[in-house]
Amino acid sequence: MKSGVTSNIWLKRIASVFSLIYAVYICVLAFRSVFYDVIIKKPVVFCVYLSAISAAALVIMIYSRKQLATKLASLILIPALLPIILMCLGSWEMIIPLAICAVTIFFASGANEGTKTLLGTVYLLIYILAALAYFIFTSYLTSPAVQKTIEEGVSPSEKYRYEVINTTDSSGGCTTVMLEPNDKDIVRSSVTYKAKGYDRKLCVKRPLTEVKIEWKDDDLYINGERWFTPEQAQKGKCFEKESFF
Incomplete structure (x- = not known):
């Protein structure tokens, strides 16, 4: 019995590593959204690809939600998603699968409820202020030409x-x-x-x-x-x- 519990814990720890890998992947997409123009050539294919990766990551993260690495990943995803939403606004085939995964695991993770409430409020304020600043900045730079x-x-x-x-x-x-x-x-x-x-x-x-x-x-x-x-x-x-x- 003890051996089975131990193996289960290690399986969850290994799964939590994949949660961090997914978080790093989202950070890479965020970096590319800022420093590259994202041109989606095949929207349906790209959406299916991101949906499959996000769904698999979500299952893994829910399974290992009480592991430290997964808790950390769940807190990274929402702020990492902000540049993608701002820079790729309108590319819903990219945004929706990532957003569903990020929001779901944030609320489903094993992080402390007080921590989630506090960070959720902070993230909401960051999103509102960042969106406001971004649209004011881009409107100011818009040329009539x-x-x-x-x-x-x-x-x-x-x-x-x-x-x-x-x-x-x-x-x-x-x-x-x-x-x-x-x-x-x-x-x-x-x-x-x-x-x-x-x-x-x-x-x-x-x-x-x-x-x-x-x-x-x-x-x-x-x-x-x-x-x-x-x-x-x-x-x-x-x-x-x-x-x-």
């Missing part, structure tokens, strides 16, 4: 990509050529995490202008003039990620 991508492509080696953007504003508008590396994305079968912060304005022409883009190897020509070479990128470090601070 209208931007439209009219052309995009990649270099022959697929190391670089460009976009031609027409901006309509009160001063006649402009045409901008943006360039960025094409090898920093994280590509999965159902979702792509497109790296942010590496794009550079290569050329800005006012007013709105037609531009002709040509690649000769990895040298980029705009209207017959060479504007970019890989050597310039290496020497000038023009694709170093911009700091948020």
